Structure formats: C-alpha cells, structure tokens
Amino acid sequence: xxxxxxxxxxxxxxxxxxxxxxxxxxxxxxxxxxxxxxxxxxxxxxxxxxxxxxxxxxxxxxxxxxxxxxxxxxxxxxxxxxxxxxxxxxxxxxxxxxxxxxxxxxxxxx
Amino acid sequence: xxxxxxxxxxxxxxxxxxxxxxxxxxxxxxxxxxxxxxxxxxxxxxxxxxxxxxxxxxxxxxxxxxxxxxxxxxxxxxxxxxxxxxxxxxxxxxxxxxxxxxxxxxxxxxxx
Numbered sequence: 588x589x590x591x592x593x594x595x596x597x598x599x600x601x602x603x604x605x606x607x608x609x610x611x612x613x614x615x616x617x618x619x620x621x622x623x624x625x626x627x628x629x630x631x632x633x634x635x636x637x638x639x640x641x642x643x644x645x646x647x648x649x650x651x652x653x654x655x656x657x658x659x660x661x662x663x664x665x666x667x668x669x670x671x672x673x674x675x676x677x678x679x680x681x682x683x684x685x686x687x688x689x690x691x692x693x694x695x696x697x
Numbered sequence: 698x699x700x701x702x703x704x705x706x707x708x709x710x711x712x713x714x715x716x717x718x719x720x721x722x723x724x725x726x727x728x729x730x731x732x733x734x735x736x737x738x739x740x741x742x743x744x745x746x747x748x749x750x751x752x753x754x755x756x757x758x759x760x761x762x763x764x765x766x767x768x769x770x771x772x773x774x775x776x777x778x779x780x781x782x783x784x785x786x787x788x789x790x791x792x793x794x795x796x797x798x799x800x801x802x803x804x805x806x807x808x809x
Contacts, residue, residue, distance in 0.1 A: 621797075630787055630800035631740065672738065683728070683791055684753055685798060687740040 588613055593675050593688035600695055604665045608691045610658040610675030617686075619678035620651055622660045624671045625690065631674055634660075665695045700724050701801035703788050709807045710778055717774045718804045720788030728752075728791040729771040730798065731763060735784045746771055778808045 593610045600606050612620075620637040635642065637649040637658055648661040658675055675688035701722045710716055722729065730753075731743040744763040745753035751763065760776045771788060788801040 630803050632800070633797050636797075674740070683798075684742060684745070685730075686742075689737070689739050 589689075590614060590686045591675055591677050591688040593673075593691050595689065595691065597692040597694055600665055600693070602665055602667060602695055602697055604695075605661065605663050606665060606693060607662075608660045608673055608675070608693075610660075610688055612656050612658070612675075612677045612686075614677070614679055614686075615653075615656060617656075617677045617679045619683075620658050621676040621678070621685075622647075622649055622658075623674040623676050623687075625674055626671045631687075634673070662693075665693075667695050667697065669693060670695045699802075701788060701790055701799050703786075703801040703804050705804060706802065707805050707807075709809065711809055712778055712780060714778050715774070715776045716778060716806070717772055718786055718788075718806070720771045720773070720801055722769055722788075722790045722799075722801075724790055724792065724799065725768075726790040726792060726799075727768060729765065730789040730791075731771065731773050732787040732789060732800075733784045734787060734803075740787070744771075744773075775806075780808050782806060783808045 591612050622634040623631040624634045625631040637651045641650045646663045650659045672690040672692045674690045677686045704719045728747045730745045734740045746765045749765045762774045765771045785803045787803045789798045
C-alpha cells in the first residue's frame, strides 16, 4: 500500500464548478499535512497547510480527519488558472520528511 | 532574485557517464533536500542535509552522492548513469514556517 494515496484523475470541470479531491495516508504517526500544486513542467509549490480544525484560503478549503487518516481539498468557483496537478503531502519524523501522493490532475475548461 | 536555483536546467547524457547537478539557495535555510520525479510524476525524497550534515538518506543507489560544501549549497553527483536515472530532480529547502518546503525549478535529466 502506498503511504499517500490520491484519486489519480484527471478531473475535467467547467469554469465555476466546485471540485473535491481526496487523499488517504497510512502512517498514523504523521504530523503535518499539506496540499501542494504543480503546474506542467514546473516545481511543486505550497498551496496550503491542512489543520485538524479545517482551514480555508479564499476559494480553497482543506480538511483533515486524523481518525480516518483522510485529507480533502475543496475548490469552489473553479478558474482556468486552477488547472494543475494537486499533490497531497504528509510529513513525519523529526527531519520533516515529506511523503508525496502521486497527484490529482485538474483541467478547468471554459 | 531566485530563492532556490538549480543548474543545469536540462541535462542530456549517455549511459555510463558521470554528471553533477548543483543547487543554491539564498533563503538562509538550514535544511536542503533532493527529490526525484519520475516519468509517472511520482515525487520521492532522496536525501536531506541539515547544516551540511546528512540527515535523510533514502534507499538510493550509491552511484548517487550528495555533497554540501556549505549551508547554501547542496550538489548531487551521479556516477555511471543508467537509463532509469532519467527523471526531473528537484532541490528544496525548508522554511521557517513549520515544514513548508521551497522547491527549485528542477533539472530534467535524460540518459540515452
């Protein structure tokens, strides 16, 4: 079983749609959780950290369920510029080792 | 001013050659990483250095040798390159915001 698993996608949605990505992780000792975004042929960039209480940043909402070892990302009112691959990332250990999911590709069309 | 830079951006070489990739950061961060992203886009950590000391060494062939001459630099040397080494290699640093990592633009290595 992979340490971090995500819906592979691709998700093809029209502009303005709401889309949700799911992620599960296997290590119950994981300490920190993130969503990163990676554009085609570019480096990953932090989109947002994920907290147990849930957190929101504009059109993006992230949720964490430690009991189920489940992380989600909700994007409201999708824009063309949201088209990218979204990486679920989990950190564990004292040296902040990041474990990346394989990513979910999102394509927003007009 | 680029925070994390890598050279070269593209590297095409033949099997059996030895090559190096360089990484430099001007963020003053103590921890640096090397990641490999293969053709399936799976991003996996290879090494991590904290203040010039190796702290993470994943199961990577010993043909790969990282070197950190100072806190701002982490280089990756690869001996006897193989076809399977073709990938994008990303350097990253860890920021002050807990656990946030900043990635360089990547080096696309193609072994023919």
